[in-house]
Amino acid sequence: MSDPTRFQLPGVAASLSGSIAGLPETPISEVAMTVFGDPDVVPMWFGESDIVTPxxxxxxxxxxxxxxxxxxxxxxxxxxxxxxxxxxxxxxxxxxxxxxxxxxxxxxxxxxxxxxxxxxxxxxxxxxxxxxxxxxxxxxxxxxxxxxxxxxxxxxxxxxxxxxxxxxxxxxxxxxxxxxxxxxxxxxxxxxxxxxxxxxxxxxxxxxxxxxxxxxxxxxxxxxxxxxxxxxxxxxxxxxxxxxxxxxxxxxxxxxxxxxxxxxxxxxxxxxxxxxxxxxxxxxxxxxxxxxxxGDAFVDEMVARCRAGGEQVFQRLSALPQVRIARPEAAFYAFFSVEGVTDTLAFCKKLAKEYKVGLAPGEAFGPGGQGNIRLCFASGAERLSRGLDRIEAAIKAL
Ligand SMILES: Cc1ncc(COP(=O)(O)O)c(C=O)c1O
Missing domain, CATH: 3.40.640.10 (Type I PLP-dependent aspartate aminotransferase-like (Major domain))
Incomplete structure (x- = not known):
């Protein structure tokens, strides 16, 4: 993720290799930058669990x-x-x-x-x-x-x-x-x-x-x-x-x-x-x-944690009539859509700024991703619950 305090040298992009200067910031970083450093945001945008290496x-x-x-x-x-x-x-x-x-x-x-x-x-x-x-x-x-x-x-x-x-x-x-x-x-x-x-x-x-x-x-x-x-x-x-x-x-x-x-x-x-x-x-x-x-026992624990996290997210979000979500079967993401939300980048920015919950907009994931939102559920029940409360509040306010 880029640092918002970095120097912006005028015209410098033109002097760099096109293959790097031409790469856009990913929409996930774009959302994250809107609340850069805010400790109150519940982070569910990146793909990692909240537990330390064993x-x-x-x-x-x-x-x-x-x-x-x-x-x-x-x-x-x-x-x-x-x-x-x-x-x-x-x-x-x-x-x-x-x-x-x-x-x-x-x-x-x-x-x-x-x-x-x-x-x-x-x-x-x-x-x-x-x-x-x-x-x-x-x-x-x-x-x-x-x-x-x-x-x-x-x-x-x-x-x-x-x-x-x-x-x-x-x-x-x-x-x-x-x-x-x-x-x-x-x-x-x-x-x-x-x-x-x-x-x-x-x-x-x-x-x-x-x-x-x-x-x-x-x-x-x-x-x-x-x-x-x-x-x-x-x-x-x-x-x-x-x-x-x-x-x-x-x-x-x-x-x-x-x-x-x-x-x-x-x-x-x-x-x-x-x-x-x-x-x-x-x-x-x-x-x-x-x-x-x-590490096999730890992997079993991780799978159990993610299975429970996926189920928790599925139960909460599928109970909302506007949400279309499948029960997660693998990896540790829910990828769901919300009726009436087409610009998920704008919606995720709003979720981050106003509701203090970090999700990744579907636009980031290329063709087929538009209109969806990604949530990483590799976390404990308490943190997931806090994040889900905020997402639910945002959806109910639509
Ligand atoms: C599909 C996929 N491939 C590869 C990676 C890279 O993982 P890492 O570089 O942390 O080993 C990720 C990380 O999120 C991923 O989601």
Whole structure:
């Protein structure tokens, strides 16, 4: 988020790279800036829980720091973390996923950007299933690729579904990748294994990459884990699976994620990591090892917390006749519409300023997002209740 006190140098934008100067502030930041620093606002706009990383993870990182792990480290992650990720993936999906297919990144965000840097040249396009977290569009634009969208369809029950044929139809000769975030932010839509299989067959036939963002794979309320492209893709298939410690282990501030890719791409990712960040601090990676090896009970707690939060939000909002909302099935967002509210950016600004509750406007999430509002429910009941009281008051006053 930009700092409102920053210097505004006249004409400076014209002297910057067009790919960054031309990127707009996201509408989520626009809303947040209207009440910048106001402690009374109940924040439900960003995608994180209100609990601190569990102590056993913090302790493991602290031990690494105390032991002096302060030097430059492996570009693709310390061997212990890559081995732990390999074991975790094998355990979760019952597949063999050797460590040479895994590279550690500075959060899921950097996994996205590295993947764009690896695959996309200026003028290429990437087909993105939307509504979608806006940073994915921004990463594509930063490497001067064209984001193209295929919007999910809203079903009568308020849920979402993908018309795969629509996706196939917008792929053309300049399409280098298809970006699928499942379970999805902001919708919670989850791609079925059959749909994944059909998409993978298409990608293989057409020589196109799949960028599968699976950062919410563990946060699903209808089954133990969401279907993953890792269960279908062979070791040399054109598939990159992006993941992160942020959501399941409450580690958003750690900036720790990983990529699973064909083994032959390890050297390319090592180069890209070196140029971008030169690696994730070694002592932080120790926290990642602890999360993977001892963190299953915590993930269960997180899932239970989010399931309860989603249910609380669903019960309160679905009781309002103006609200159209589906029971959340995955990820940790409610994405709902309010009858009579078409400009959700203006409505979210009003909610922030007058009602002191922070929500994200649907415009931020690309085609299919307009007219909806995103609420993150990864919080405790008391905070959610305070936020919901304010949202209800605003809706009743319409
Ligand atoms: C869909 C999606 N992908 C990736 C990320 C990146 O997560 P992080 O960079 O915190 O690991 C987020 C964060 O909100 C997300 O919603």
């Amino acid at each position: 102590a056993f993870v913090r302790d493991a990182a602290a031990r690494g720091l105390q032991a002096g792990e302060t030097f430059y480290t492996w570009q693709r992650g310390i061997p212990e973390l890559r081995a732990a990720l390999s074991a975790y993936t094998s355990r979760l999906y019952g597949i063999d996923c050797p460590a040479d297919r895994i590279s550690v990144t500075t959060g899921g965000m950097q996994a996205i950007l590295l993947s764009c840097q690896l695959l996309l040249d200026p003028g290429d396009n990437v087909v993105i299933v939307s509504p979608i977290w806006p940073n994915i569009t921004s990463a594509a634009k930063l490497v001067r690729a064209e984001p193209r969208y295929v919007a999910l369809d809203r079903r009568a029950d308020g849920g979402w579904s993908l018309d795969l044929q629509k996706l196939f139809d917008i792929v053309d000769g300049r399409t280098r990748a298809i970006f699928v975030n499942s379970p999805g932010n902001p919708t919670g839509w989850t791609m079925s294994q059959d749909e994944q299989r059909a998409l993978l067959d298409f990608a293989r036939r057409r020589g196109i990459w799949i960028m599968a963002d699976e950062v919410y794979a563990r946060l699903i309320y209808t089954r133990p884990v969401a279907p993953s492209f890792l269960e279908l893709a062979g070791p040399d298939d054109p598939v990159l699976v992006l993941n992160s410690f942020s959501k399941p282990w409450a580690m958003t501030g750690w900036r720790l994620g990983w990529l699973t890719h064909p083994a032959g791409l390890g050297d390319q990712f090592a180069k890209l990591v070196q140029i971008n960040t030169s690696g994730v601090p070694g002592f932080l990676q120790r926290g990642g090892v602890a999360a993977l090896e001892q």
